[in-house]
Amino acid sequence: MTQVLGNKHMTATPATRVLGVVALxxxxxxxLLGLVVSPADVVQGQAVRMLYLHVPSIWIAYGxxxxxxxxSALFLVRxxxxxxxxxHYDRLAGSAAEVGVVFTGITLAxxxxxxxxxxxxYWQWDARLTTTVLLFVTYLGYLALRRLPxxxxxxxRRAAVMALISFVNVPIVHFSVDWWRTLHQKASLSVGxxxxxxxxxxxxxxxxxxxxxxVAIWLIVHRYRVIRLEEMRDEEALxxxxxxxxxxxxxxx
Amino acid sequence: MLREALLxxxxxxxxxxxxxxTLGHVAPLALLILVVFAFAFDANARLLELGAGGLYWVxxxxxxxxxxxRAFDVETEDGNxxxxxxxxxxxxxxxxxxxxxxxxxVVLLEMVLVPGIALxxxxxxxxxxxxxxxxxxxxxxxxxxGVLWGAMAAGLRVRATLLPLLLVPVLAPVLLAGSxxxxxxxGVRAEAGWTWTSLMFVIAAVHTAIGLGTFGFLLEEG
Numbered sequence: 065m066t067q068v069l070g071n072k073h074m075t076a077t078p079a080t081r082v083l084g085v086v087a088l089x090x091x092x093x094x095x096l097l098g099l100v101v102s103p104a105d106v107v108q109g110q111a112v113r114m115l116y117l118h119v120p121s122i123w124i125a126y127g128x129x130x131x132x133x134x135x136s137a138l139f140l141v142r143x144x145x146x147x148x149x150x151x152h153y154d155r156l157a158g159s160a161a162e163v164g165v166v167f168t169g170i171t172l173a174x175x176x177x178x179x180x181x182x183x184x185x186y187w188q189w190d191a192r193l194t195t196t197v198l199l200f201v202t203y204l205g206y207l208a209l210r211r212l213p214x215x216x217x218x219x220x221r222r223a224a225v226m227a228l229i230s231f232v233n234v235p236i237v238h239f240s241v242d243w244w245r246t247l248h249q250k251a252s253l254s255v256g257x258x259x260x261x262x263x264x265x266x267x268x269x270x271x272x273x274x275x276x277x278x279v280a281i282w283l284i285v286h287r288y289r290v291i292r293l294e295e296m297r298d299e300e301a302l303x304x305x306x307x308x309x310x311x312x313x314x315x316x317x
Numbered sequence: 318m319l320r321e322a323l324l325x326x327x328x329x330x331x332x333x334x335x336x337x338x339t340l341g342h343v344a345p346l347a348l349l350i351l352v353v354f355a356f357a358f359d360a361n362a363r364l365l366e367l368g369a370g371g372l373y374w375v376x377x378x379x380x381x382x383x384x385x386x387r388a389f390d391v392e393t394e395d396g397n398x399x400x401x402x403x404x405x406x407x408x409x410x411x412x413x414x415x416x417x418x419x420x421x422x423v424v425l426l427e428m429v430l431v432p433g434i435a436l437x438x439x440x441x442x443x444x445x446x447x448x449x450x451x452x453x454x455x456x457x458x459x460x461x462x463g464v465l466w467g468a469m470a471a472g473l474r475v476r477a478t479l480l481p482l483l484l485v486p487v488l489a490p491v492l493l494a495g496s497x498x499x500x501x502x503x504g505v506r507a508e509a510g511w512t513w514t515s516l517m518f519v520i521a522a523v524h525t526a527i528g529l530g531t532f533g534f535l536l537e538e539g
Contacts, residue, residue: 140534195489202486209483212473218537222469225531229465229487232523 075289080282087282090275094268102268111181116268118174120276121167122196128164128280129203132157133231136224143220151295154220157227158210159287161203163280168200202230216295318413321406325414330421332391339384339422344429347380351433365438370499373434374455374492381423382481385463388419389471398471398536408533412464416528420460427452443504447511451498454517458491461524468535491517 076084098116105112135157143150175193176186187193210223333339354372358364365372392398401411431452434440442448466484470476494513501510 140531198486198489201482205479205483205486208479209469212475212479214473221534221537225465225534226469226483228531229524229527232527 075286075293080285083278083282083285087275087278090278094272094275097268097271102264105265108182111178112265114174114178114181116272117276118171118178119269120273121174122171123273124276124280125164125167125171125199127277128160128167128284129199129231131160131284132164132206132227135160136227139220139224140228143217149217151216151220154224155288155291155295156284157224158207158291159284161206161210161227162287163283165200165203165207166283167276167280168196168203172196172200206230318407318410321410322413322417325406325411326417326421329388329391329415329418333418333422338387339425340429343380343383344426346383347376347426347430348433350376350379351430351437355437362439366440366503367500367505369434369438369440369503369505371492371496372438373430373499374495376430376433377423377427377455377459377495378485378488378492380426381419381459381463382484384419384422384426385467385484386477386480388415388464389467389476393472402536408536409529411536412468412528412532415464415467416460416525419463420456423456423459424452427456440503440505442502444502444510447498447514448502451495451502451510451514451517454514454521455491455495455498457521458517458524459488461521461528462487462491465524465528465532465535468532471535491520494520 094116098113102113102116104110135153139150139153139157142153146152172193175196179188179193180186206223206226209226210219212219351372354368354375355365358368392401406414431442431448435442463484466480466487469483470480473479494516497506498510498513498517500506501513
């Protein structure tokens with residue numbers, strides 16, 4: 065692949081290397097704040113530290129799925145007008161969805177561990193837990209659709225429509241805790257509402273959201289470039305195949 | 318647009334009438350599912366009565382998924398979508414027509430399943446209006462979602478496994494709402510059955526709007 069793609073085989077640039085270092089430092093500081101500086105909760109005890117990863121993860125997942133939906137909409141609307149057939153938007157949608165799925169998985173894993181300590185069980189048929197796992201499976205299906213062997217434009221259009229429909233599930237997941245009053249505690253951070261936590265815990269949670277966001281952006285940039293490299297590899301391989309076939313025909317003639 | 322949609326639905330129903338797949342294969346399978354659930358619950362009459370609403374909708378989901386699969390296999394195997402593209406029938410009409418065709422076939426399936434749960438699970442229907450409204454709302458939501466996702470998986474080699482994976486998470490709210498509404502109609506749970514029924518109509522309306530706007534993109538090739 066390196067030979068085929070020449071100098072474009074790298075997924076990193078000086079800018080993303082700097083971003084990677086910033087992400088690493090941010091995560092280390094997040095660990096320090098979450099595990100050492102921030103106090104244990106009166107009710108939840110040490111388990112509260114899990115929330116510093118759990119809450120930002122689901123916010124990042126929501127954000128990533130928003131990016132997927134917007135990119136998919138732009139892909140559908142602008143693909144015919146762009147020289148690359150809108151593949152830039154398709155790649156962005158795919159890379160954001162992958163990162164969204166990873167962070168939804170982290171949310172579920174940390175939530176289950178937190179639930180074991182706080183509720184005494186890994187799983188409860190709570191509305192938000194259930195809808196989050198459905199969201200997770202929905203986007204796993206989206207990624208499965210993107211991986212299918214089909215014409216890239218046809219597959220891109222179908223994936224884009226699926227992303228738009230799947231996005232309808234995101235607000236259902238987030239606001240389900242308000243719609244159905246169940247076991248899950250209210251959202252710790254919410255726009256337009258007084259936060260449930262205060263002081264060092266509040267600032268640690270805010271900072272953790274920032275740190276995890278930087279990590280997510282770094283991941284999306286790299287996944288975007290890997291997808292582009294895969295496309296270039298496939299195109300180059302196809303062109304090489306056509307050229308060798310034409311050569312065979314010339315020899316026979 | 319409605320006239321074209323009716324043409325498409327009539328074509329699908331004629332294919333179904335000739336093949337008798339819904340009544341001959343899918344409805345017996347759905348009834349069999351109700352019987353198998355009784356095995357799973359060790360024929361516990363109380364448990365079956367409590368879960369009748371949910372089990373009904375699970376049977377609809379299994380049976381309906383087969384109908385959706387078939388509705389699109391019929392089109393892709395003979396390249397019918399190319400014919401649709403060349404005809405004057407627009408994508409929104411095609412979406413509405415296929416949805417109507419699936420809706421009527423699933424209604425037929427449910428006409429077998431309602432007596433099925435009444436007899437096998439020994440439940441008494443206490444609110445017929447709610448039960449019928451919930452059945453219509455749930456079936457509408459199922460049909461429009463099913464047609465959208467059916468088109469998404471159409472023509473792909475792995476469609477048989479892909480369609481349920483894509484469809485079930487999206488239909489989960491319909492299953493939840495349908496189960497709750499049925500439980501109220503069957504008198505096993507005093508809950509807001511009409512609110513759940515309304516939710517199914519809302520889901521159907523949202524997906525109809527999305528389908529009308531995006532179905533054309535799903536049919537385009539290359």
